[in-house]
Amino acid sequence: MEFGRLITAMVTPFDGDGQINWTAAGEMIDYLIGEQQSDSLVVCGTTGESPTLSDDEKLALFRYAVERAAGRCRIIAGTGSNNTAHSIHLTQLAEEAGVDGILLVAPYYNKPSQEGLYQHFAAIAAATSLPVMLYNVQGRTGVNLSVETTLRLAELPNVAATKDCASLEQLTQIITGAPAGFRVYSGDDSSALPALSVGAYGVVSVASHIVGTKMKRMIEAYVGGQVAEAAELHRECYPVFSGLFNCPHPVPNPVAVKYALTLKGMSVGGVRLPLVEATESEKTFISKLV
Template identity: 50%
Template sequence: MTTSDAPFGRMLTAMVTPFTDDGAVDYEAVQRLATYLVDEQSNDGLVVSGTTGESPTTTDEEKERLLRAVLEAVGDRAVVVAGAGSNDTHHSIELARAAERAGAHGLLVVTPYYNKPPQEGLYRHFTAVADATGLPVMLYDIPGRSGVPIQSETLLRLAHHERIVAVKDAKADLFAGSQVMAATDLVFYSGDDTLNLPWLSVGAAGCVSVVGHVVGAEIATMMELYRSGDVAGALAVHRRLLPVVSGIMMQAGGAIMVKAALALVGRPAGPVRLPLAEATEQQIARLREDLVAGGVKLSDGVVA
């Protein structure tokens, strides 16, 4: 399931967190979703309590229970990665240690957001979290949310840490990523569903997907085709999935539209928590059209 060139697997989905109608975490639904993603959507890894999992609005206790629920459901056949990032280094260390105690296989650590640390602060933050446990770490570089990119020079420094082994890249700079991969052993994962295939072309090991909730099996097929040398076949899958990526990622953001998409395919995951808000009727209508255009079978039987 894991190799030195894919330490967290290849097809990972950043799971949403299912809630009940009154906003509580629905742990039974969490396990059903994890099982569906692994058994039916070809995921060999899952990220729990990432941004798509609405981690800013789940408590530390909920995060630990979520992780334990997913591990119980699929931990024997998928890499389970725990989101452990925040903009408080001490809190991130606490989250990382709690995840290790719960049995996580790895950590996803996002760039500290809002307080806009300098690159030296980023280096010290990531190093402190990596020092806190024995788990492998995937850095999450997403300046659109954090406000600060992890500069290539900082990644080169961090690559010397024995437990910092991968980067989830949502910076969309394939050239910079190529340079880092050429100079280090850091493994890159696409963190942007619009660029999954382009990232493979410059050496990425796989992806941490949002649209993988409904087309994970197709993305896994695309990656297998590319890795086997069938670039034309991979490109055909990439183009077929364009409407799905557009419908989910180009409207209201990951968690909102993925929960709407899951409802349309008969896998409801409940509402979102404020400050997020449910997709509008207009957004859902557009999403329905895009899913059908991408060949996704809806729960009412509609399919392209």
């Protein structure tokens, strides 16, 4: 399964009552595929506020995204959790819904050992025929999926990729040791180009909601050997890469990107508690990015 190089972790649009805005969700899918040139969309990831979505909402979003995308891009379902049995159940339902792949975040809060992480991911992968992308983000989960465990999982037949937010050193070690065909994606927009330089395949992005076209050009320029052009595009996009997470101080994703999309005329609504909307000073900062 080819996920492409630019994957957007899509926001979940809400209406004024905090319910899913289906019209806006369809418009967002069209916008990300058409205007921002995403190759794949992650639905119900962190950026999609997965912790506050019910299973019924997630499954409805999976079905809707598959139908709306209509083969124009791949749909990757965020089905990971810190409960292996629940993740298996949701993954199997997502497969029935017709998604193209699965994104599995490392279990958070319960801090499993590396063997526990391996057994968790291996059990879910064994329960589906879909390609699996691992997701390592220690800042959110409290545990690092090590190089050794990632490479061990990469040997499983349908573990196809990893989205890793660890250091460039860890990415380099994974890329160096990975079997042929295993794809490494940066999970950090600011590190996308540096990650490409050591052999990463692409990026799972938040900023691509806003500067996806430039990011696609940056990736294509680098892959095509136009390194100076890629570096210039990286520098042009960098204020957005950084600003969506630090405006001017750290803000939880997707607060900033949702407000930025609103400024672009997209009806994505607010965020669900425990997240809260951007402050007036944060809004002023974000408005200078778009």
